[in-house]
Amino acid sequence: MLFFLKNAKSAQLESALNAKQAEDGPGAWANLPEDQLFTPADFSEARAEATAYSNYSYWGSTLRSFLKNKFAVALLIALVAVVGFAFLQPHLPGQVDPNYCRVDPDTGIQLRNIAPGVDGFVWGSNAIGQDLWARIWAGTRTSLVIAFFVAMIEAVVGITVGVLWGYVRQLDFFFTELYNICDNIPSTIILILISYVASPSVPTLILGMSLTGWIAMARFIRNQILIIRDRDYNVASRCIGTPTFRIVLRNLLPYLVSVIMLRMALTVPAAIGSEVFVTYIGLGLSVETPSLGNLINDGRQVMMQAGLRYQLIYPTIILSFVTIAFYLIGNAFSDAADPKNHLQ
């Protein structure tokens, strides 16, 4: 909304400037007789005060340069559609429960390993007659929720610690030493350990993944803050008594938006991948909570039988689409959000 108001304002100012130039700019000079053309101009207070108007707006430019990347825009639309459908799917008519085992009414046996498209199983059924269509969308939801929370926690903790670390000089020593110690710990080992000790559940996985993830984010924010904290505009803000939290919020963080968004977007594929990994080790969610991890793990057990490969292929297609889309959109957005790319 603000963006449009700003555009309207700039159009108005531009037309005012054009009108001004027509009566008293190069257009008007062309008609002057030669003896008047080379006389000194009078001093005009109004014109001395005139300044050039720039209609640059950060978010407007970011949006415009993102929209220029047609491929990323198409991918973003597709991703929104897939994610939206995943969360909408249980509310659509005619959907079955992902844990419901369908039984053949004549024989009383579960409809096992039915091929895709047969008997109303859009993506086939698994080894105990559950509908893969329902399970895959339910799994996508679970995995996305995990990834979303991990990305949020990482961003909130990482930014808070990073800002404190970079801005408050007294804390620098403490955090740097802490970083030197924590950074040496392989994060996968921590994830395995947490999942091994705590019982497998969605919060456990989120905890295990975000326990180490914020370190890299904090480090990155800290380095950026160190670079810009003593620039002139920040010194000026401090001199006129701006409170610290306002300097951080208004002067420092907007500068880092592109970096933060990129890291958050890349956390999503990483978190989804970690979930698959942890499930394979045997520390993932139980099968009653379908996730892409345990679907892929179920598919893996039958992948050497060519006729049953669909049980591995469908979940991996959804997973790969989501991860690739997040990766590419994250990169495209961070390019677009980088003010260095805004010069036209």
Next chain:
Amino acid sequence: MASYLARRIGHSILTLFIIVTLVFCLLRLMPVEGYFANYEKMTETQIQAGLQSMGLLDPLPVQIFRFWRDAFHGDLGVSHIYRVNVPVVDILKDKLPISIQMGVLAMIVSLVVGIPLGSVMGRFKHRLPDQIGTAIVILIQAVPAAVYYLYIQMYGTTALNIGLLFNADRWQYWVLPVFSMSLGNIAFYAMWLRRYMVDESNKDYVLLARAKGASENRIALRHIFRNAMVPLVQYIPSAFLNTVVGSIYIESLYSIPGMGGLLVTCVQRHDNTMVQGIVLLYACVGIIGLILGDLLMVLIDPRISLGKKEGGR
């Protein structure tokens, strides 16, 4: 240099101490059935007696102290489920060589493939080889390793006409695991080498070389490539960690009798002392790898400031 080295090693020892203490304390929270092979058949008094004899009912600080004392003597306790009453150290000793061989092979393959790939991409910037290479790199980086490993196994075993069970004596069985393990690092090296080559190609000495009439291939190989290789060294520690982590999944996937596969087995069978020992070993390997990588970086290029790192880990 010496003070940096001392600080670096000091940090690592501190990290190791924290990890080990943490692992030890966390594993005390586990249900006690991980200490008995036939827990279901035991009576309450037998369990209490067993715990007493293992010293698990002592206060926690006493247990930690005893654990440290034993660990310094190379004793990590005995396995209780995986192989009953066999010392953990002995089990690990059998498993270590094949993991090391495989990891070293994977590191070599990733350098041998990744560096040429990256330099070709950098040489033909924004042209067809670069676009194909970038697509491959993005695919490898964006799709979780846990997924493409499965596809490599699924189609690779059919293509090479080999069974699922690993056989160390035949080379065909080494191809897929080593290739899978190196794939992530190939993309990693190629991506960074390309980026550094593109950065270097805007520098003045390249312009001078071009003005002298050197051919583009010569400029890329003799001038740009050499300078772009130097900062690449800082990614070797990260690549090493990637290999170590990848080995956990791959060894278990191809049933290779190594450390990674063992970790998965012991986690699934809830053998507490084995998990403790293996996690400790992995932490040590990771930390030592990072120290060596940092030292390598300092030795190769004294201009690189100590302690400054980029890239994910």
